[in-house]
Amino acid sequence: GESVGLHLPTLSVQEGDNSIINCAYSNSASDYFIWYKQESGKGPQFIIDIRSNMDKRQGQRVTVLLNKTVKHLSLQIAATQPGDSAVYFCAVRGNSGGYQKVTFGIGTKLQVIP
Amino acid sequence: NAGVTQTPKFQVLKTGQSMTLQCAQDMNHNSMYWYRQDPGMGLRLIYYSASEGTTDKGEVPNGYNVSRLNKREFSLRLESAAPSQTSVYFCASSEAGRSPLHFGNGTRLTVT
Numbered sequence: 001g002e003s004v005g006l007h008l009p010t011l012s013v014q015e016g017d018n019s020i021i022n023c024a025y026s027n028s029a030s031d032y033f034i035w036y037k038q039e040s041g042k043g044p045q046f047i048i049d050i051r052s053n054m055d056k057r058q059g060q061r062v063t064v065l066l067n068k069t070v071k072h073l074s075l076q077i078a079a080t081q082p083g084d085s086a087v088y089f090c091a092v093r094g095n096s097g098g099y100q101k102v103t104f105g106i107g108t109k110l111q112v113i114p
Numbered sequence: 115n116a117g118v119t120q121t122p123k124f125q126v127l128k129t130g131q132s133m134t135l136q137c138a139q140d141m142n143h144n145s146m147y148w149y150r151q152d153p154g155m156g157l158r159l160i161y162y163s164a165s166e167g168t169t170d171k172g173e174v175p176n177g178y179n180v181s182r183l184n185k186r187e188f189s190l191r192l193e194s195a196a197p198s199q200t201s202v203y204f205c206a207s208s209e210a211g212r213s214p215l216h217f218g219n220g221t222r223l224t225v226t
Contacts, residue, residue, distance in 0.1 A: 034214055043118070043204050043217030044157075089156065091215075104156030 012111045019077040021108045023090035028071060032093040035064060035075045038107070039086045047075070047088075077110075085112045116140055120205050120218035127195040127225045135190040135221050137205030145208045146188035147172075147215065148180060150201040157204065163188055195225045 013019045025033075031052040036044035050057045050064045050073075057064050063076040073090055089107035118139045127133055139146065144165045149157040159172030163182040177199060179191045188207075192199060202222050206215040 041219070043206075043219045044215070046214035046216070049214055091157075102159075104158075106154060106156050 023073040034091040118218035139207040143207035147206045
């Protein structure tokens with residue numbers, strides 16, 4: 001089945017620096033990719049998504065990069081702020097279909113050092 | 115516009131007790147989902163409802179039942195709680211399969 005993982009369980013970044021959080025997936029038929037942010041005691045919050053026909057998508061201070069060749073997804077956060085401290089996880093949909101086909105990563109904890 | 119609302123926020127049950135977790139969304143989404151989140155594991159789908167009037171099993175349905183009461187509400191029932199069901203439960207909704215999920219803030223359930 002699908003496996004989705006993150007390279008680093010915890011990432012510490014100085015305030016103002018850029019953060020990069022990575023995610024690897026195994027199913028080459030995956031067609032939809034999402035990044036979520038989860039603060040302590042809260043539900044996951046949508047950050048940005050990308051479809052398999054794109055390599056890059058930008059939002060406000062965030063960029064998602066998709067490399068289908070090596071089955072790798074990354075989230076870049078520019079000028080990291082203390083409010084960015086949270087757990088970030090990716091979600092990958094295996095093929096056409098609804099969320100019953102989606103696999104969630106375990107998450108990376110981002111710690112912002114003031 | 116509250117998004118997805120879950121009740122209760124916290125619950126402690128004894129083994130064998132039953133309870134229902136409530137979820138309501140005000141975004142007019144067709145699809146609703148129940149997930150559980152456990153340490154060291156990604157979110158796992160328990161049940162989902164692609165549209166009003168339909169429900170289907172997800173990855174970990176054993177020990178749970180669901181009811182899609184109407185388009186807004188989707189409840190999760192534990193008929194006989196077990197310690198293995200200690201977890202954080204999230205309800206979510208979406209417009210369609212390739213749109214992001216909107217999550218509630220969770221119910222933290224402990225079964226002793």
